Amino acid sequence: MKKIKALSFSNKGRVIVISDIHGELKLLKRLLEKVNYDTEDYLIINGDLCEKGSNSKGVVSYLMELSANNPKVHVTEGNCEALIEELLNENPKLINYLCARKNSLLNEWLELLGFHVNEKTNIQEVKELLINNFPEEIKWLSELPTAIETDDYIFVHAGLENIENWKETDRKTAITLPSFLDKSHCANKYVIVGHWPLINYSSNIPANNPIIDKAKKIIAIDGGNAVKATGQLNAFIINRASSSPDVFSYTYVDNFPNFKVLKDFSAEPKMQGSITYPLYNIAPVEKNDHFTLCKLLKSNQSLYVKNEYILQNETGHFTAKTDVSCAQITVRKGDIVSLIDDTCKGYDLIKKDGLEGWIVKDIILELSEKEGKINVI
Ligand SMILES: [Mn+2]
Known part of the structure; x- marks a missing residue:
């Protein structure tokens, strides 16, 4: 470099x-x-x-x-x-990228100019437009x-x-x-x-x-x-x-609201681990009320996946809907936690000091905006 x-x-x-x-x-x-x-x-x-x-x-x-x-x-x-370099080098693939990704610096700038990219847009035109209107920003980024x-x-x-x-x-x-x-x-x-x-x-x-x-x-x-x-x-x-x-x-x-814990909850020690990129393929072994014991394909690790986070595709294979914690977290009365997902049955997904996991439902109370500003770490 x-x-x-x-x-x-x-x-x-x-x-x-x-x-x-x-x-x-x-x-x-x-x-x-x-x-x-x-x-x-x-x-x-x-x-x-x-x-x-x-x-x-x-x-x-x-x-x-x-x-x-x-x-x-x-x-x-x-x-x-480094996108800026692709622009300056007139890489035609940048047009496809801008069509596919709305939330992009270049699209935001073009929107200010009232210009919208489509598949037929010419990369030279985009380059000229942006260089003429955002020369300082482009120089700063490329240096x-x-x-x-x-x-x-x-x-x-x-x-x-x-x-x-x-x-x-x-x-x-x-x-x-x-x-x-x-x-x-x-x-x-x-x-x-x-x-x-x-x-x-x-x-x-x-x-x-x-x-x-x-x-x-x-x-x-x-x-x-x-x-x-x-x-x-x-x-x-x-x-x-x-x-x-x-x-x-x-x-x-982060953008999650803060809550106060009203009652102790102890995690089950067997509830650990997570499904993360790129290993989303799983095989259910035993379905229970809230969590399903699954094997993570490739690593063969056993995990308890929240039932709502398991998807079955058209070919019958199972995957996790997205990255998800398979851990439970121990919390104590008075702890401040943030709430990630309260849409599942029986358990809420929370974050405590940056750690993500499940606790039983109905033991947390939302803090007012002022109280919610308490630092969690
Ligand atoms: Mn990066």
């Missing part, structure tokens, strides 16, 4: 890292408010500002302005920002660094190749590499990535919380915001103090 930005953090204060905002400007602003973001903090936005959410242009404008006015704000490119390197950290959207000189990582790999936590690198400093929703790595109880792998020196922070039904926008915080090692913490925001 060619675009590597060298940076030096002062040895005290905070570094706040956020990735995969995907056009969710309101969530971004709520998250900055929740962490009490201040211009004294470093703020690293680690790729995928746009696409999928409803306000990509808003996120791009907001971060352009924030970084222009504050030398401690830095942004790396993600695979979604974003692929990685930011400091004394102790490398910030890159998706990952690095496991090679002696990490700087030789192919740029496309750096912004598209899947599942980096399952891989390794030899950069000898922490590599902080987004791109791969954390729920894909879940084992016992599914979660979208950041994962720190000390042995591999990888920190993964993509909460699956705007991509996963139960996703969240994470802020990973590095607290620096000159006399001691950096301390890590995190928090998140």
Whole structure:
């Protein structure tokens, strides 16, 4: 990769890292408010500002302005920002993409100009229109660094190749590499990535919380915001103090309402695990009132899937409707949780401190808007 930005953090204060905002400007602003973001903090936005959410242009404008006015704000490119390159290279496939994906930065810009793309639209026409009307934004996006390197950290959207000189990582790999936590690198400093929703790595109880792998020196922070039904926008915080090692913490925001637990509920220990991308095929073994014992095909793992989340297709095969927790969660009276799904029989799907699972129905009470602002982590 060619675009590597060298940076030096002062040895005290905070570094706040956020990735995969995907056009969710309101969530971004709520998250900055929740962490009490201040211009004294470093703020690293680690790729995928746009696409999928409803306000990509808003996120791009907001971060352009924030970084222009504050030398401690830095942004790396993600695979979604690389769309700009496809535009500049006049890739005709971009037209198909824009027809298929309504929530796209380029479609939002074109809509402002009263222009709608269809299959017959010419890519040169789109390029000319956008370059003439959004020259600063396009320049800013196309100049974003692929990685930011400091004394102790490398910030890159998706990952690095496991090679002696990490700087030789192919740029496309750096912004598209899947599942980096399952891989390794030899950069000898922490590599902080987004791109791969954390729920894909879940084992016992599914979660979208950041994962720190000390042995591999990888920190993964993509909460699956705007991509996963139960996703969240994470802020990973590095607290620096000159006399001691950096301390890590995190928090998140999502769009689920907060509730207070009125009665204890203990999870059944056998109820663990989750169905996540890409293993959605299951074979039901034993159907019960609320959950069906299933074998996850390929991994052969046994899971209890909520009956409402099981689908049978025309060929008779069974799949999970979407990513779903197969875990129950222990909650105590007074806990604050958020509610993901209350449409199923007998049990509600909730999130507690980022962990997702089922609790028995009718033991939670919705908080007022003011009370609901209590931080769950
Ligand atoms: Mn990405």
